[in-house]
Amino acid sequence: DTGVSQDPRHKITKRGQNVTFRCDPISEHNRLYWYRQTLGQGPEFLTYFQNEAQLEKSRLLSDRFSAERPKGSFSTLEIQRTEQGDSAMYLCASTQGAGQGETQYFGPGTRLLVL
C-alpha cells in the first residue's frame, strides 16, 4: 500500500493527558500537511512541512501543539495537556509539492476524543 497512513485511527484520552499522532506520507512526497476537522466542518489547516522544515503554523496551533518531521519522512503531532476542545479528526496529507498545484493525498485520519 503506497497511500498516506495514520496511527492510531482512534484515541480516547482524559483531559490533561498528552497524546501523539503519527503520519506516514506517500514515499518521496516532500510536502506534508496537518489539518483538523471538527464535526460538521471542513478541514482546517494546522501546519505544513517541506521535507524536515516546518514552514508555517496556523494560529489554530496553540503552544500545546507541536509537530515534527525528522529526516523528512514520517511526521508526529503532539498535543500536550489536552482539552475537550481538542476533540476532532486530525488529518494528514502529502504531496510531491513543487509549486505546481499537485494533488494532496489524505490519510484516514486520527479521531481524538478528550473526556
Added chain:
Amino acid sequence: AQTVTQSQPEMSVQEAETVTLSCTYDTSESDYYLFWYKQPPSRQMILVIRQEAYKQQNATENRFSVNFQKAAKSFSLKISDSQLGDAAMYFCAYRSRRGNEKLTFGTGTRLTIIP
C-alpha cells in the same frame, strides 16, 4: 484571506439522476486551483476533480464535471448518473499557487443517494 462557501448542507438525488452541488469562493488572487473532494462515511478523503483557474475549459472526470465561473467566483460540481457509491460528504476547496499551497475548505455538502 480566502474563503469557501457551500450553501447546501445536505442534498439528495435519485439513483441514476443528475445532481449539482454549489460552491462559491472569495479571493483577490487571479491564479489558483479549485478542488472537489469526497469523504465517504468513516473513510478517507479522496480527490474527485480539480480545476486550474487559468483554464477556461471546465474539467471533467467520467461522471463528474464542473461549471467554473471565474468572474462570479463560482465552482459547482455536477454528478451524472448518480450511483449509491457517490453517497458522501463533498468538500469544495481552494488552493493558492503561491506560498504553502494549503487547502481552504468549505463546510461540505452531505449527498444522499435514494435507491
